Amino acid sequence: MQYTAHDFETAARAELDPVYADFIAGGARDEITVRANEAAFGRLQLLPRVLRGSAVRDLDVTLLGSRARMPVLLSPTAFHKLVDPEGEVATARAAAAAGAIMIVSMASTVAVGEIADAVRASGDDAPLWFQLYIQPDLEITEALVRRAADAGCTALVVTVDSAVLGAGERNRRNGFHDLPPGLRCENLVDLRDGERGHVRQIAMSAELNWEHIDWLRGVTDLPVLLKGVLHPEDARLAVRHGVDGLLLSNHGGRQLDTVPATLELLPEIVAAVAGRIPVVLDGGVRRGTDAVKALALGASAVGIGRPVMWALAEGGEKGVRRLLELLREELDDTLALCGASGLADLTPELVRVPAWGPVPGPVVAPGADHRFGGVIA
Numbered sequence: 183m184q185y186t187a188h189d190f191e192t193a194a195r196a197e198l199d200p201v202y203a204d205f206i207a208g209g210a211r212d213e214i215t216v217r218a219n220e221a222a223f224g225r226l227q228l229l230p231r232v233l234r235g236s237a238v239r240d241l242d243v244t245l246l247g248s249r250a251r252m253p254v255l256l257s258p259t260a261f262h263k264l265v266d267p268e269g270e271v272a273t274a275r276a277a278a279a280a281g282a283i284m285i286v287s288m289a290s291t292v293a294v295g296e297i298a299d300a301v302r303a304s305g306d307d308a309p310l311w312f313q314l315y316i317q318p319d320l321e322i323t324e325a326l327v328r329r330a331a332d333a334g335c336t337a338l339v340v341t342v343d344s345a346v347l348g349a350g351e352r353n354r355r356n357g358f359h360d361l362p363p364g365l366r367c368e369n370l371v372d373l374r375d376g377e378r379g380h381v382r383q384i385a386m387s388a389e390l391n392w393e394h395i396d397w398l399r400g401v402t403d404l405p406v407l408l409k410g411v412l413h414p415e416d417a418r419l420a421v422r423h424g425v426d427g428l429l430l431s432n433h434g435g436r437q438l439d440t441v442p443a444t445l446e447l448l449p450e451i452v453a454a455v456a457g458r459i460p461v462v463l464d465g466g467v468r469r470g471t472d473a474v475k476a477l478a479l480g481a482s483a484v485g486i487g488r489p490v491m492w493a494l495a496e497g498g499e500k501g502v503r504r505l506l507e508l509l510r511e512e513l514d515d516t517l518a519l520c521g522a523s524g525l526a527d528l529t530p531e532l533v534r535v536p537a538w539g540p541v542p543g544p545v546v547a548p549g550a551d552h553r554f555g556g557v558i559a
C-alpha cells in the first residue's frame with residue numbers, strides 16, 4: 183500500500199520498464215536542479231501558530247476563473263499511455279474526482295477532446311488546462327489552440343523554457359527517443375494533412391519572443407500562463423505583456439541544469455509580479471508541508487509532475503486518486519497544525535530559514551566517550 187508520494191515511485195519502479203522509469207525520473211545533464219527542487223523544501227522550516235485553527239479546513243481555490251477543490255494542479259506531463267493503457271483518460275478522471283486542475287500536455291497520448299469527453303462522462307467536474315509549445319508555424323499553433331478551446335479547456339499554459347529540448351542523458355544512454363509503435367501524440371494528428379502525431383512534429387524553437395506571446399493574446403480569449411519564467415525581469419515583462427499568470431517551474435530540472443530550485447526563486451518572483459497575477463509553483467512538491475511552504479511564500483497553488491506518472495504507473499486511475507487523496511490529507515493536517523483554517527491563512531510568517539544553518543551532528547573524537555552527546559573534536 184502507498185502512504186506517501188514517494189511510495190508510488192518505489193512501487194512503479196518495480197513494474198515499469200527501466201527505460202521509461204528513467205524517462206520519468208531523469209533530468210538534464212547532471213540533474214543538479216532535479217535534486218535541488220526537493221532539497222529546498224527540506225531546508226525551509228515551518229513555524230506554526232497555535233490556538234487559532236478551525237475544525238474544518240477550506241482547501242478550495244479559484245485560479246483565473248477555474249475553480250478547484252485543492253490547490254494542487256497536475257503539471258503537464260507527456261506520454262501517459264507509456265505507463266498505463268488508458269493514459270491521460272485515467273489521470274483526468276482521477277483529477278476530476280479530487281477536484282484538481284489537470285494541465286493536459288500538448289504531447290498527450292490521448293487527444294485533449296477525448297480527455298475532456300471522458301471527464302464529462304465521469305460525472306465529476308474539474309477544469310482542464312492545456313499546455314502549449316508555441317510552434318514557429320503559427321497556423322499550426324492556432325489549430326492547436328482551437329482544439330484545446332473546443333475541448334473546453336479553461337486556460338493555456340505556454341511553456342517557454344524549451345528553446346531546445348533538454349539534454350536527458352539517461353534517455354540518450356537508453357536510446358529512448360520515440361514513442362513505441364501504436365502510441366502517438368494525438369493532439370498533433372492531422373493538424374496538417376497526413377500528419378501522424380509523431381513526437382518530432384513538436385518544434386522546440388529558440389526564436390520565440392514576446393511578440394509571439396502578444397500574438398497568442400490576440401488569437402484566444404483564454405487566460406494565458408507562462409511556464410518556465412525564472413528571471414524576475416522576465417516576470418515583470420510577462421505582466422507588462424498582459425500574461426494572466428505564471429507557472430514558476432524549471433521543468434522539474436529537465437531543461438537547463440543548475441538553475442535554482444523553484445522554491446528559492448519564489449519570493450523574488452512573487453515580489454516581481456507584486457500581486458498583479460497569480461504564481462503557481464512546481465518542482466519537487468511531494469508533501470503537504472511542501473505545498474504549505476510554497477503557499478505561505480505567496481504561491482496561489484502548486485503543481486506536481488513525476489508523482490502523477492509514478493501513481494499512474496502503479497495503479498492507473500485508482501493510483502492517481504490515491505495520490506491526490508494522500509496529498510489532500512497531508513495538506514489538511516498541515517493547515518490544522520499551522521493554525522490555519524484556509525489557504526488565506528498561509529502567510530510568510532509561517533516559514534523561516536534555519537537561523538543556524540545546518541544543525542551539526544555530534545562530533546565525537548575517535549575513542550571518546552560520547553555518552554553525554556558532547557562535542558569533543
Ligand SMILES: Cc1cc2nc3c(=O)[nH]c(=O)nc-3n(C[C@H](O)[C@H](O)[C@H](O)COP(=O)(O)O)c2cc1C
Pocket residue numbers: 205206207219257258259260287288289313341409431432433434435436464465466467485486487488489491
Ligand atoms: C515525464 C515528464 C514529462 C513532462 N512533460 C512535459 C510536457 O509535455 N510539457 C511541459 O511543459 N512540461 C513537462 N514536464 C515538466 C512538468 O510539467 C513539471 O514542470 C515538472 O515535472 C515538475 O517537477 P516534479 O516532477 O518534481 O513535480 C514533464 C515532466 C516529466 C517528469
Ligand SMILES: O=C(O)C(=O)c1ccccc1
Pocket residue numbers: 260289381384433436
Ligand atoms: O519530457 C519532458 O520534460 C517534456 O517536456 C516533453 C515534451 C515533449 C515530448 C516529450 C516530453
